[in-house]
Amino acid sequence: MIKVENLHVSYYGNEVVKDVSFEFNTGSLIGIIGPNGAGKSTMIKAILGLIPKDKGTITVDQQSIDEARKKIAYVPQRNDLDWDFPINVFDTVLMGTYPKLGLIKRPKEREKELAKESLKRVGMLDYANQQIGELSGGQQQRVFLARALAQEADLFFLDEPFVGIDVASEKKIVDILKELKDEGKTVFVVHHDLSKVESYFDELILINKELVKAGKVKDVFIYETMNKAYESSFAFPRIEGARA
Template sequence: MNIAISVKELYVSYFGNEALKNVSFTINEGNLVGIIGPNGAGKSTLLKALLNLISKDKGEVQILGKSIKEMRTKVAYVPQRSNIDWDFPITVIDTVILGTYPSLGIFKRPKKVDKAWAYECLEKVGIAELRNRQIGELSGGQQQRVFLARALAQKPEMYFLDEPFVGVDVTSEETIISILKELRDSGKTVVVVHHDLSKVTHYFNQLILLNKELIDYGAVEDVIKPEVLGKAYGNQFPSITATEVSV
């Protein structure tokens, strides 16, 4: 099995404050991986560092044996909903069509086949009937499905999602996780920042447990053990609930 993501001695800091320290791991292709940990653990920071969206102090990240710069078109990123300008005047279908741009080339516009593919991706996530709506008019779950459709339209090898289940309805959450599992089963690699410990055994086959440092990484059933989780959550863990765990 090929290595999808390789991280070696990764360090990240903000204004002199250490956010990640000496994080190293490898993820093989065809896995659905959850990143969990307590408040301030650096989960979103790790995701952004993997994608080179923030600066690293030190360390090496490789995607399929190459730099993220070389593999940018092979990677799709779904950010937190709070980081998106929902007032931007763009329709649902045009948002999804943006996912086809990495494969178009410079100065080329989407063709009929690209628009048809974008529509197919909207059908996949179950909201094709909303294609002409402005994205800010949608519910939280519908908005998240739009950006998953945009990621699908890109036809990447890897998917990175930052808290995709926050503020979404049950139907949208079930739709999203079903698609992510299908992607994994087809050989794609999916990495998700996640907060709800009660669902990790149902959603992922591997977990990264983080608290600025890598506490553990491996099969869900091994990482989810109380004695392992306690190393990351410390005194929080005995009273923690699924809704209290967040980025």
């Protein structure tokens, strides 16, 4: 279980995430949605301790984030990464095994096999020796998902994984995320395409700086709640399948 209580985050004195609380059990695929500037990425970075929070408590199986860090994998937005860094695909994925090795130990045959299997799972094993910057956007995103898989985590956080990628890569990634859920993993995805919410996710976190609602898709993805979050009547009613 992951539990977030009373999370507040500020930038330069301006509160950008306020009073966010939710909890989810294992085996869930959770979409994080909301308008541009709603604090979606900021929220997950604060949950993971990548940026400071003003206040709030985050626990994973009753452990602090620091205690549970080895259980957690994070795939950042593609524009947060240095694609010119001279590293190939295989070594990028192998880095996913480092957190459980510690500072001194070096990857051995088990870790190398795990990296290969992770690349195979995302359909990128044939690209193992290519420099990461030579790949397409969809291929890059698959590689970083493979790195997360190599971590053997229980919780996965992906920040806008479908932006700027091809349809085939998006389908492959979604299929793997659903497999992870079926394996008992908990997966959080910052997502912006409302037309795919119902087909991708089981549960949702809807925020606009503060939490609007969290829970099952059927309870969150409804007309009144979505219009409250988006502060507009033009965006949501056009979404096919929306319930009034």
